[in-house]
Structure formats: C-alpha cells, structure tokens
Amino acid sequence: MAGETFKARLEPGGREFILHPGESVLNCALRQRILLQYGCRNGRCSSCKYLLIDGEVDLGNISSYSLTESEREEGWALLCQARALSDLVIREQPVADRDDAPVITPDDRRAEVVAARPLSESLWGLQLMLESRLSFYPGQFIEVEIPGRPGSWRCYSIASSPATPDRIELIVKRIAGGEFSGRDEHFTAGFKLAIRGPYGMSYLRKSDRPVLLVATGSGLGPMLSIIRSAAERQDPRSYWLYYGARTESDLILRDELRLLEQRMAHFSFRSALSAPAAGDGWRGAVGRVTQVLQREIADASPYDAYICGQPEMCEAVATLLLAKGISEDRIFRDDFFAASD
Numbered sequence: 001m002a003g004e005t006f007k008a009r010l011e012p013g014g015r016e017f018i019l020h021p022g023e024s025v026l027n028c029a030l031r032q033r034i035l036l037q038y039g040c041r042n043g044r045c046s047s048c049k050y051l052l053i054d055g056e057v058d059l060g061n062i063s064s065y066s067l068t069e070s071e072r073e074e075g076w077a078l079l080c081q082a083r084a085l086s087d088l089v090i091r092e093q094p095v096a097d098r099d100d101a102p103v104i105t106p107d108d109r110r111a112e113v114v115a116a117r118p119l120s121e122s123l124w125g126l127q128l129m130l131e132s133r134l135s136f137y138p139g140q141f142i143e144v145e146i147p148g149r150p151g152s153w154r155c156y157s158i159a160s161s162p163a164t165p166d167r168i169e170l171i172v173k174r175i176a177g178g179e180f181s182g183r184d185e186h187f188t189a190g191f192k193l194a195i196r197g198p199y200g201m202s203y204l205r206k207s208d209r210p211v212l213l214v215a216t217g218s219g220l221g222p223m224l225s226i227i228r229s230a231a232e233r234q235d236p237r238s239y240w241l242y243y244g245a246r247t248e249s250d251l252i253l254r255d256e257l258r259l260l261e262q263r264m265a266h267f268s269f270r271s272a273l274s275a276p277a278a279g280d281g282w283r284g285a286v287g288r289v290t291q292v293l294q295r296e297i298a299d300a301s302p303y304d305a306y307i308c309g310q311p312e313m314c315e316a317v318a319t320l321l322l323a324k325g326i327s328e329d330r331i332f333r334d335d336f337f338a339a340s341d
C-alpha cells in the first residue's frame with residue numbers, strides 16, 4: 001500500500017528501525033542513528049551488502065557486478081538502493097569501532113557557494129556557506145543535489161575541519177561534461193545548492209595507533225579535514241600522508257601541507273609523481289603511490305589506514321597494506337566511484 005511504513009529488525013541483537021516508503025533502507029537506518037556498513041551510497045561499492053533473513057525489497061537499479069544474480073537469489077541486497085516492500089529482518093554485520101562515534105543524523109539543508117578557486121588544472125576548491133551548522137567527523141562527506149535534477153546526488157568529501165560547521169570546503173575534480181563538476185555556474189560565488197549529510201564511515205577513529213593517509217587527486221580532501229582537525233586538537237598520534245599525482249602541477253596545497261608539517265610535531269607528508277614532466281626538476285619520489293608505499297613501509301600492522309581517491313588506487317593500496325600485515329578492520333576507505341556509470 002502506498003505510503004505504508006514497515007519495520008526492520010537487525011539480528012542478532014534485535015535493534016529495530018522504521019522503514020519509510022520510497023526511502024532506501026540505509027537512509028532510514030542512518031536517520032534513526034543506526035549505523036550500518038556502507039560506502040559510496042550509489043550502488044557501486046557493495047559495502048552495504050546485507051543478507052535479508054526475512055521480508056521483501058525492491059532491489060533498485062543496481063548492476064550484476066555490484067550484486068550478482070546468485071547473491072540476489074540467496075537474499076542479499078544493497079541497502080543503499082533497496083526499498084522495503086514489507087517488514088524486514090536483516091543479518092547484522094560487525095562495524096569497526098561502531099561505538100567510537102555516535103551516528104550524526106544526516107539532514108538536508110541549503111548552501112551557497114561563497115568562493116571557488118582553481119588549485120590545479122582540474123582540481124578546484126569550493127567553499128560553501130551553510131544555512132545551518134553541519135556537525136561531522138573528519139573524513140566524512142556530503143551529497144550535493146544536481147541543480148535541475150531533483151533526486152540526483154553527487155558525493156563530495158569535506159576538506160575543512162569540523163571547527164567551522166557553517167562553512168565547509170570541498171575539493172572537486174572538474175570533469176568536462178560532468179553533470180555537477182562540469183558546469184561553470186556551480187563554481188560561481190552566490191550559486192545556491194541543496195546538500196545533505198554528513199555521510200561516510202571513513203572518519204577518523206579514536207585510537208593510539210599511528211595514522212597512515214593515502215590519497216590521489218581530489219582524494220586529498222578528506223585527508224585535509226583529518227590533518228587540519230588533528231592540528232587543531234594537537235593530536236599526539238603520528239600522521240603520515242602519502243599523496244600521489246601525475247605531475248608537479250597536480251600536487252595541490254603543498255604550502256599548507258608544509259606549514260602543517262612545521263606546526264605538528266608528528267605529521268609528515270610524502271608526495272609521489274607518477275609522470276613528472278621533464279622540466280619539473282622534481283627531486284621527490286617517482287612512481288605510483290603504491291610503489292612508494294611498497295618501498296617505504298615494511299610493516300603496516302601498527303597503522304590505522306585511510307585511503308581515498310580512484311577505486312583502482314584504493315583497491316591496490318588496500319591489497320598492498322593487507323599483504324604488509326595491516327588487519328582488514330583497520331583500513332578505512334572511500335572509493336570515489338562515479339555515480340553515473
């Protein structure tokens with residue numbers, strides 16, 4: 001029946017939440033401060049794959065790569081896409097450090113572009129003034145609705161620290177033809193946007209372990225939020241940032257990173273260029289970020305690792321760190337999956 005609400009129960013444990021019609025199971029859970037495992041929110045990464053013990057869902061528009069035919073038959077669903085057609089019983093899965101940080105209820109709000117500046121040929125810094133304060137953990141992201149396309153959203157990681165909750169910064173890769181990133185008017189002061197959030201599970205965990213941050217391209221955004229807030233809190237942990245780019249002109253915000261290195265006793269950053277231009281005079285590390293990690297990290301077991309950027313890079317770095325001894329539940333990653341493919 002249209003408009004009917006249902007109930008979800010997580011087993012074991014018995015936690016319950018209400019399922020609203022037309023809203024994904026994941027969104028319903030997060031709005032009721034129930035943390036489930038998830039990543040891209042676009043049906044791409046399969047992080048939100050859960051087994052339905054009982055009940056029926058509309059699986060949504062997902063590929064057979066994200067959820068295979070046999071998984072569908074066995075009762076698995078991607079909860080970021082699935083919408084309830086009945087009450088549900090869902091097999092609960094462990095979430096690393098679930099009690100570390102309570103879920104911040106995601107909310108919708110308006111935002112206005114107050115500044116937009118190119119940081120490199122393709123990466124832009126976008127500052128948004130929010131109509132109301134946004135609480136978030138360093139490492140989380142927001143969604144921006146594509147103007148003129150109601151219900152079509154893009155994820156962008158927050159690069160600023162939570163200390164400025166009404167003014168946030170994003171680092172956006174401008175893609176020619178991209179529905180959000182390709183339009184000049186979206187990068188013009190005064191432009192109004194609808195946003196919602198915060199989302200994401202790759203937020204900085206409380207722990208005593210050294211922190212390894214690995215990013216390429218616009219994946220630097222959430223790492224900046226983590227480092228900026230660590231500097232503000234004078235976090236005693238060690239932070240290591242590995243930042244990969246193609247050429248020297250793609251290495252953004254190096255002056256700020258150097259300043260942070262001077263201000264923070266335990267922060268070091270390493271940049272690696274995969275294709276330094278002949279005239280660059282580059283004396284730093286050369287190669288993909290995985291090659292540099294391969295050379296420089298002998299034992300990854302002591303670290304908490306945060307990885308952000310292109311999915312292929314995230315996968316390669318995670319595989320390498322696992323081979324070097326890190327435990328799977330100490331890897332936190334945001335693969336920047338494209339929503340539209």
Ligand SMILES: Cc1cc2nc3c(=O)[nH]c(=O)nc-3n(C[C@H](O)[C@H](O)[C@H](O)COP(=O)(O)OP(=O)(O)OC[C@H]3O[C@@H](n4cnc5c(N)ncnc54)[C@H](O)[C@@H]3O)c2cc1C
Nearest residue numbers: 040155156157172173178179180181218336337338339340
């Ligand atoms: C959790 C998460 C966090 C993200 N955070 C950021 C962020 O902080 N900064 C950021 O810039 N992006 C981020 N992204 C990616 C972002 O959400 C969009 O997918 C991206 O900006 C493209 O959107 P668009 O509307 O401009 O292009 P679309 O209209 O969606 O796509 C246009 C074309 O561009 C291609 N395309 C998409 N992404 C890329 C790419 N990276 N390189 C080359 N071609 C591409 C698509 O395949 C498509 O063919 C994140 C994604 C996720 C899942």
Ligand code: FES
Nearest residue numbers: 039040041046080
């Ligand atoms: S597939 Fe659901 S969060 Fe990525």
